[in-house]
Amino acid sequence: MGKKLLFKGNEAIAEAAIRAGCRYYFGYPITPQNEIPEYMSRRMPEIGGVFIQAESEIAAINMVFGAGGSGVRVMTTTSSPGISLMQEGISYLAGVEIPCVIVNVMRGGPGLGGILPAQSDYFQATKGGGHGDYYCIVLGPSTLQELVEVVFLAFDLADNYRNPVIILADGVIGQMMEPIEFPPEVDISKLPPKKWATTGAKGRKKIILKSLFLDPEKLENHNLHLQKKYKRMQEKEIRWEEINTKDCDLLLVAYGTAARVSKKAVAVAKERGISLGIFRPLTLYPFPYNQLKKAVENGRAKGILVVEMSLGQMIEDVKLSVEGIVPVGFYGRTGGVMLVVDEIIGKAENILKEVM
């Protein structure tokens, strides 16, 4: 780790991507992530990389397809409406198994929505989004230090699994500043070779990257192969954080910015004599179903409060995890309205009154 630097979240994403070996960036401007293409437009030419402001998000994601198919580390970034436009491309990337990193700095929806922070794209990111039986690995970082580490991790996971990785950030993470330390820079020349990539067929058999399988059995087999990969991710890549999960009256479950506000609620509630814990998933796909269930079984929490900057999306995975062994309540604000610590505690108190 190097020296501490004061960075804005969006610029940290861009710089971390470059240090993780990304030399190809394609994007289209949208608030609240505009500092990323701005930063890339300045830095990429300095290091011999490629920055292209595409004519649309649809073009950008297909440029990612082309670059990723040739085996390089590639990234695109956008915000919620832009991700919707990219869904066709993301489905193709997943189908063809092209590694890439896609960052969604979420804003309020649906439709054009607003420009302020939200977490209302959870379903879209974790349950597919585009057509077909596929998953992207989805990472939901909470602090800016975790964000830069997650960018490095995202490129590694994408390459290891030949799969698109989505970083699900939000307007707070994109716009805020915090001191960070970058992990050591990745030497691109030392990355494992990608024998499947279309690098020019001179002297070897040609490689075709495609998602079209007109023979139903071949397509089913391809899907079974993808499912095996998703199973491997579920076995190996689940990441989460637990704070005070054993000795708490009520367990908060939150990710990203909502988890930060929840952590503050835990501290304030403690001073008021209420014992709260936090279970914070970092991987939203694969989701820590068993880990959350174990945390509830091994602790004394009498209930769960899911906290989201949406009107209730991750709560469905939380309910699937705990299978009714404790009641699951919800607190969320949306449209860019920020979560309020006192409201989290008020809601927690209400649930505790009901179950005690």
Add this chain to the structure above:
Amino acid sequence: MTWDIKFDFETKFKEGEIGKMMHEAIFAGFGGQGVLLIGQLLSYAAMKEGKNVTWMPSYGPEIRGGTANCSVVISDEEIASPIVDNPNLVISMNLPSLEKFVPRMRKGGTLIINTSLVDKDLKKYPEGADVFKIAATDKATELGNKMAANMVALGALIGRNEIINLKTLKDSLKDVLKGKGEAIIKLDKKALQLGYDLAKEKA
């Protein structure tokens, strides 16, 4: 949508609650007054002094011609949330920001009001608040550029509540204002010192 939550304002303003753990600041004014910049300067200085810090701007559409603000959290411990509900430090560069943020202040905080642009007095200030009024825009104009009013106000805040060393703030200017030229850095240093001295004088 309604929220079945009762606000417990009594508890919220209870002495000492979370107050001892950290400083939570909101700097607010018109877009263009440099309130985001003084937030960044304070954040950078806090980082230099080895503290944990977060800075979060308001980036809504209200920035255009309306009000702008930023939240800064400084703590010796890990910072949970960068979102500030109840600040203990407020710099109010214009009237709308005074009316918006002062009612949300914690008990016993520090409030700096730019009287050059705020000609109205609030009926009530939070209990135990240290309210310091300074004609920041006029003082900056006397120094040669009214744009340094933000620095006068920040200097005054540090004069009333030394959460950061004034020298660290001054030393941070060259990093935060990289590429802005020596003249501006020199002026801002003077403005920080002036605000600090005036606040100390009337302490």
